[in-house]
Amino acid sequence: MGEQKRKENAKGDFIFGKKNYKWLFIGLAFIAVGFILMSGGGSDDPNVFNEGIFHWRRIRLAPTLVLIGFGIEVYAILLNPNKK
Template sequence: MADKSQLPFGKKNYVLMVIGIGILILGFTLMSLDGEQYGFGFLGLTLGPITVMIGFIVEFFAILTKPE
């Protein structure tokens, strides 16, 4: 029988999740810093969304990584 106090993820998973959240915050901040009208500049259309996508990929791997 499994111990009820055991966390569902390991330390590595939680570290990856925090890193992924940080990357997501960075990406959304980059998109908001775009000075072009309606966010149609490089930051709003290219760099920000790519950074957000990388953040979601890190979160995906953080969830799927097998805890030790």
């Protein structure tokens, strides 16, 4: 009888809690914004060089946001949802 209760309890439990998913989505948003900020800067004419690819937003800000997002993802995975 005890084994059946454990199986029933184990079926309804999720690995992550609500808190973990909240942090996972926050980290995902940081990563998405970082990649969006990295995009662009191309030129329609291959003979014309566009200096926009060296803008501080693409070189400094966007990779920093992506790394912060990955850090938040690691935190969200390691976070204990049962601890208050």
